[in-house]
Amino acid sequence: MEEKIIVCISCYYKGYDFMDEMKKLGNKIILVTSESLKEKNWPWHAIDEVFYMTELKPSVWNLEHLVQGFSHLMKTRKIHAVVALDDYDVEKAALIRETFRIPGMGQTTHRYFRDKLAMRQKAKDSEISVPEFTAVFNNDEVNSFTEKVPAPWVLKPRSEASASGIKKFSSKDELWAELDALGEERHLFLLESFKPGDVYHVDSLTFNKEIVFTSASKYLAPPMQVSHEGGVFRSKTLGRYSEEFKALDEVNAKVLSSFGLLNGATHTEFIRGKADGKWYFLETSSRVGGAHIPDLVEASSNINIWREWAKIEDALLRGNSYQASKPTGYYSGLIVALIKDKHPDYSVFESEEAIKFLPIDHHVGIVYKSSDPDIIQERLDSAAEKIQAEMLNILPPKSKLTS
Numbered sequence: 001m002e003e004k005i006i007v008c009i010s011c012y013y014k015g016y017d018f019m020d021e022m023k024k025l026g027n028k029i030i031l032v033t034s035e036s037l038k039e040k041n042w043p044w045h046a047i048d049e050v051f052y053m054t055e056l057k058p059s060v061w062n063l064e065h066l067v068q069g070f071s072h073l074m075k076t077r078k079i080h081a082v083v084a085l086d087d088y089d090v091e092k093a094a095l096i097r098e099t100f101r102i103p104g105m106g107q108t109t110h111r112y113f114r115d116k117l118a119m120r121q122k123a124k125d126s127e128i129s130v131p132e133f134t135a136v137f138n139n140d141e142v143n144s145f146t147e148k149v150p151a152p153w154v155l156k157p158r159s160e161a162s163a164s165g166i167k168k169f170s171s172k173d174e175l176w177a178e179l180d181a182l183g184e185e186r187h188l189f190l191l192e193s194f195k196p197g198d199v200y201h202v203d204s205l206t207f208n209k210e211i212v213f214t215s216a217s218k219y220l221a222p223p224m225q226v227s228h229e230g231g232v233f234r235s236k237t238l239g240r241y242s243e244e245f246k247a248l249d250e251v252n253a254k255v256l257s258s259f260g261l262l263n264g265a266t267h268t269e270f271i272r273g274k275a276d277g278k279w280y281f282l283e284t285s286s287r288v289g290g291a292h293i294p295d296l297v298e299a300s301s302n303i304n305i306w307r308e309w310a311k312i313e314d315a316l317l318r319g320n321s322y323q324a325s326k327p328t329g330y331y332s333g334l335i336v337a338l339i340k341d342k343h344p345d346y347s348v349f350e351s352e353e354a355i356k357f358l359p360i361d362h363h364v365g366i367v368y369k370s371s372d373p374d375i376i377q378e379r380l381d382s383a384a385e386k387i388q389a390e391m392l393n394i395l396p397p398k399s400k401l402t403s
Contacts, residue, residue: 003028004080004317007073009093011059013040014290015085020046021310027317030073034061059088063095070096080317087285090114091159105262105286112259113266113286116158117190119259123281126258128251130281131271133192136179145191146172152194155179159188168194197274199282200244201235202252203289203297203305204266205324207312211256212324213305215297216248220380231392232384233291236333236376237300244272251279261286263316265309267293292358292365296334299355299369301327333368333376335383336360339391348386353379364391 005028008019012034019029023046031042035052042050051069053061073079082102084093094110096102111118123130134145136155146153155178157165169175179186198218205213220234238245252268267289269282288294294305308324315322336358344364346357351368353375358365364387368379 001026004314005030005077006313006317007032007070007079007082007096008085009033009082009089009096010037010085011053011055011061011088011092012086013037013042014288015306016041016043017294017304017306018083018085018288018310019043021307022046022314025310025314027314030077030079032066032069034059059086061092063092066092067095067099070100074100081313083313084287087114087287087290090286105264109260110286113261113284114159116156116283118158119281119283120190120192122259123255126254128254128258128281129278131193131195133190135187136189136191137187142175142179142191143172146175149193153191154194155189155191157188158190195271195273195275195280197271197280200238200248200270200272201289201293202248202266202268202270203293204252204256204268205305205308205312206256206261206263206266207315207322209257209262211253212322213301213303213308213327214249214252215301215303215327216245216252217293217296218244232335232337232387234333234335234380234384235291235293235296236373236380237296237331239331239373240327240329247279251281255281255284259284263312265305292334292336292367295356295358295367296332299332299367300330303327330369330371331373331376332370333380334366335368335380335387336363336365337384337387337391338362338393339364339387340393341391344391349383351379362393 006022007030008015009032020043022029028048029046031047031050034055036055056062079102082093082096084090090110091114094105094107097104098106112122117135120130120133132149134141136142152168152170155167200218203215204211215237217235217237248270255268256266264286265288266284266286268284271280271282273280288305298304312322339362342361349366353368353370354366355369356367366383368376370376
C-alpha cells in the first residue's frame with residue numbers, strides 16, 4: 001500500500017485522534033504548528049515530522065513564511081493532502097492548496113466556512129433564513145439598516161472563531177462610537193439583528209457531497225454568554241426522531257450543499273427565534289466542533305468524529321468508498337466550566353451517567369450518557385448548580401474554549 005503524506009496544520013492543540021487514526025491507516029503525518037505548542041502532548045508516535053511557526057499574535061502566522069516553508073518541503077516530498085485541524089487554520093490550508101495545486105477546499109469555498117459576511121450572503125442567496133444583516137463598509141448603508149431593523153444589534157468579527165469579539169448595541173450612538181473606534185479594521189466586521197432564542201449545533205460528516213452522519217444538540221447556555229461572562233458551558237444532544245432534530249438535519253443539509261462542501265467534518269450553528277419559532281442559520285465551519293463537543297457526540301452515537309474524518313480523508317486519497325457506522329441512540333450531555341483549582345475533585349460528580357471526566361487544567365469537564373433525556377437534563381442542572389455555588393472562577397477564561 002502506497003504511503004500518502006498528509007500535512008496537518010494547527011495553531012491550537014487539537015486533532016490527536018485524527019493524526020493517530022491517519023497513522024493507523026498507513027499514512028505519513030507532517031504537523032505544522034505554533035512554536036508555543038512544542039511541549040503539548042501531541043501524538044508523537046503518529047507524527048513523522050514537525051515544523052514550527054512563530055506566532056505574530058495568537059493563532060496568526062506570517063503566511064508568506066508558511067508558503068516559503070512549504071515550497072522547501074515540497075522539493076523532497078510529495079504532499080498528497082493538507083488538513084486544517086482548527087477554524088483558524090482553514091484559510092492557511094486553503095492558501096497552501098491553491099498555491100501548490102493540492103486537491104481539497106480552495107480559497108473561494110473556504111470563505112463560506114470562515115467569513116461570516118460571505119456565509120450570510122450565501123445563505124440569503126440560497127433562501128436559507130438568517131438574521132437581518134449588513135456589511136459596515138458604507139455609512140449610508142449602516143444608517144439605513146439601523147432605521148429599518150430595530151435594536152438591539154450585534155457587531156461581529158467576520159472571521160473570529162466562536163463568540164470572541166462580539167459586541168451588542170441598543171443605540172445608534174453606541175454603535176457609531178464603536179465603528180469609529182475600529183478605524184482601519186472596520187471592514188473586518190458585520191452588523192446584524194440580535195435574535196433572542198435557543199442556539200443549536202449540528203455536527204456532521206460528509207463524503208463525496210453526501211452527509212453520512214449527523215448529530216444535533218442544543219446549547220443550554222448560549223456560547224456568547226459564556227465567553228462574555230465566564231460561567232458554565234453546557235450542551236445536550238437531541239433525540240434522532242425529535243421534531244427539532246429533523247428540522248435541523250434538513251436545514252443543515254441545505255447549508256452544506258449550497259456552500260459547496262464536498263468532504264469532511266462540519267460544525268454548524270442555528271438559532272430558533274423566540275418570537276417566531278423559525279430556524280435561523282448563524283454560522284458554519286469546515287472542522288470538528290471545539291469545546292469537547294466531539295466527546296458529547298461520541299457518547300451518544302459511538303462515533304468519534306475525528307477518527308471518522310481521518311477515514312474519509314484516507315478513502316479520498318486512495319479512491320476507496322467510505323461508510324459511517326450506524327450511530328447508537330443514546331442521549332448525552334456536556335458541561336465545562338472554568339474553576340479556581342487546577343484539578344477538580346471529581347468524586348462529588350460521580351454517577352452512573354458520568355462516563356468521562358475531561359482532564360483540562362482549571363476546568364471541570366464532564367460528559368454524561370443515558371437512554372433517558374430527562375436524566376441527562378437533571379445531571380447537567382445539578383452539576384451546574386454545584387459548580388456555580390462552590391467552584392466557579394469568574395475571571396475571563398485564559399484557555400480557548402470555542403465551539
